[in-house]
Amino acid sequence: MFANYNxxxxxxxxxxxxxxxxxxxIxxxxxxxxxxxAQLNNRANRLANGLLRLGIKKGDFVALYAMNCLEYTELELACARIGSVIVLMNCYLPKEKIVDVLKITEIKTLVYEDQYNDIIEFCKTKVKMPDHLIVIKRDKFEQGKGVIDYNDLIQSSPDRKPHVKVLASDPYMMLFTTGTTGEPKGVLKSMAGIYFHALSNNFYSDYTTAAQRMNAAPYSKIRHMIVxxxxxxxxxxxxxxxxxxDRxxxxxxxFEPEKFLWLIxxxxxxxxxxxxAMMFRIKQLSEKSLTKYDCSSVVSVIGGGGAIKLVEMEEMLKFFPNATFASNYGCTEAGSTxxxxxxxxxxxxxxxLGRPxxxxxxKIGDEEGNELPKGQEGRxxxxxxxxxxxxxxYRNPEKTRESFKDGWVFVGDLGYQDDQGYTYYTGREIDFIKSGGEKISPLSIQSVLLTMSEIAAAEVIGVPDVQWGEAVKAIVILKKNSSITAKEVIAYCRGKLAKYEVPKSVEFVDNFPVGPTGKVLRKELKEIYSEPK
Incomplete structure (x- = not known):
């Protein structure tokens, strides 16, 4: 079975x-x-044979447009069986962006949940549609002419394993950068490229304790939560x-906070x-809900895709007392790195951010990727x-030239490295605040704000200012039953930050706009507070 790499x-x-x-x-x-x-194998084989019957060949693009569901795994395995490329479409994008995705790819078959039927109809008026539309029915609705029922396709196809020669180096999956700052960019990965991402995460996550409790081999019998x-x-x-x-x-x-705890x-x-941001929503639950559920089975907590504040990490570990913590740094283009x-x-x-x-x-480099000395900030x-x-x-030479250089990629993050091989994150290139000739990182300001006992969460942005070009603005969520004024926040920051880093204004809010992964949408915050003062 595993005679060679491919x-x-x-x-x-x-x-x-x-x-x-x-x-x-599973x-x-x-x-x-x-x-x-066995059940997954049966359905995936039938689905794979159904796709072959529709004329899908090795290398053809088969897209999935859905919220989280069991069908993700079924279609992924079916595509892996026949060597077609699974294209994962962001179901939270506006319909105009979905049109953009369809334009830049050559999707032969589109599998979608019925809740997106109106968007599919909109796309039909804007772009050439895939040869086959397959609907996953959740509710009773009138099935469009020529649309194939997902379960009917499975039930009408044989369960034998397809005989298609597939290699680890073959194209396997297309994902898209989030597209929140521009058009979605397609990222086509090989099969080996995707499982590199999985292996990188696995080797650095501590599941040994959980395996020992179940009298199992290391890294086996682990149950994960996909949020x-x-x-x-x-x-x-x-x-x-x-x-x-064996997982x-x-x-x-x-993500729903109480359901998350119940499932754990x-x-x-x-x-x-x-x-x-997810932990913040959990803490907003009532005391009864917070103490109702047993979370002692959790032995590994992985925090988001970038730098995490110490106070945030400690809050997570307090809630999951048997867990070890790790934070991974990665991106759509590279996976976990x-x-x-x-x-x-x-x-x-x-x-x-850790070591590679x-x-x-x-590496830390300049705009052309030339490596910079240790301690010096760069890309x-x-x-x-x-x-x-x-x-x-995928099919985007202009953005490729901006981001890829000689086998390296830059995705907008800035930082520096020390002599021990650690890489430190100083912010997003587009997030730095330029005020009065100074280049200001929001991260150090946020860290100071979070040391205030009354503050639960904080974001810092630059807003247009006639005098300074941009002025530092703090946007703050207070803890339950806490009260504090903007003047007190600003006074607290004086002496703890450089004079030009001290917020010029403070806004109190109940929550931040967040994306589907729980990350705060800083672009939306800047749009909300973009009027010059």
């Missing part, structure tokens, strides 16, 4: 687990639906964990991925086996 395919990894544990559960939906390896949308690069590790190892996963449709308790989750443990963050500082993970490398350049095929954005 035999290391997703299908072969899955078959290896299928032989060992056909009746073990995936669970939040409503209690369960699927064993972020499955069309993003981050959660792509979990299906692959289950294909490659299972619980899939949330979307009910399904005895061992590993969770969580963003600070660096990781830092909680102990390392405490020893150094909260800007630490498996087979990856990071964070990344290289790893998980970069897109041909190191490019």
């Amino acid at each position: 035999d290391l395919t997703v299908g072969n990894f899955f078959d290896n687990q299928l032989r060992k544990r056909p009746n073990d559960v 995936q669970i939906f939040e409503d209690g639906q369960r699927q064993t390896y 972020p949308p499955l069309f993003h690069i981050g959660p792509r590790v979990y299906p692959l964990y289950c294909f490659m190892m 299972s996963m619980v899939i949330m449709r979307k 308790d009910h399904e005895k989750i061992n590993g969770v991925w969580i963003q600070p 660096a990781i830092v443990s909680g102990d390392e963050l405490r020893r150094t500082n909260e800007k630490n 993970s498996l087979c990856a490398d990071l 964070i350049w990344i290289t790893c086996p998980g970069l897109p095929i041909n190191c490019e954005y």
Whole structure:
């Protein structure tokens, strides 16, 4: 099965687990639906044969447009069986951006949930549609002419394994950068490029304790919770964990704080991925809800895709007392490329992204990628086996030239490195505030604000200002039953920050706008407060 590198395919990894544990559960939906390896194999084989019957060939693009659901794994395995490329569409994009995605790809078949029927009809008026439309029915609705029912296609197809020669180096998956600052950019990955991402995460996550409790081999019998949308690069590790190892996963449709805690308790989750914004929403629950659920099964907490503040990490560990913490640094273009443990963050500082993970490398360079001396701030350049095929954005030469240089990619982050090999994050190139000739990082200001006992969360942006060009503005969420004035916040910052870093204004809000992964949408904050003062 694994005679050489190109035999290391997703299908072969899955078959290896299928032989060992056909009746073990591989995936669970939040409503209690369960699927064993054998059941998933049956449906994926039928789906693969159904796609072949429609004329889908190796290398053809098959898109999925859906919220988190069991069908993600079914279609991923089906495409892996026949060598077609699964295209994961961001279901939270506005309909005009969906049109853009359809324009830049050559999708042969589009699988979509029925809740997006109106958007599909809109797209039909704007762009040439794929040859086949397949609908996943959730509610009763009138099925359009020529639209294929997903379950009907599965039931009408044979369950034998398709015989298509698939290689680990073949194109496998297309994802898209979020598109919140411009048009979505396609990132085409090989099969090996995707499972590099999974292996990088796995080797640096501590699941040994959980395995020992279950009298199992290290890294086995682990149950993961999938919270972020499955069309993003981050959660792509979990299906692959289950294909490659003795694991299972619980899939949330979307993040809901109390349901998240209930699932941890009910399904005895061992590993969770969580963003600070999600933790903030959990803390807003009533005391009764917070103490109602047993979270002791969680042994590994992974924090978001970049630098995390110490106070945020400590809050997570207080809530999950049996867990170790790690924060990984990555992006759609490269996957997971660096990781830092909680102990390392405490020893150094909260800007630490860690050291490069498996087979990856990071350097600090100038605009052309030329490496800069240790300690000097510059662009964070990344290289790893998980970069897109041909190191490019799909059919986007202009953006490719801006971001890719000689096998390295720059995705907008700035930082510096020390002599121990750690990379430190100083901010997004587009987020730096330019005030009175000074270049100001929001991160150091946010860190000071979070040391105030009354403040639960804080963001810092630059807003247009006649005198300074941009003025520093703090946007703050207070803790329950806390009260403080803008003047008190500004006074607290004096002496703890450079004079030009002290906020000129403070806004109190109940929440921040967040994206589907829980990250704060800073672009929206800047738009809200963009009127010159």
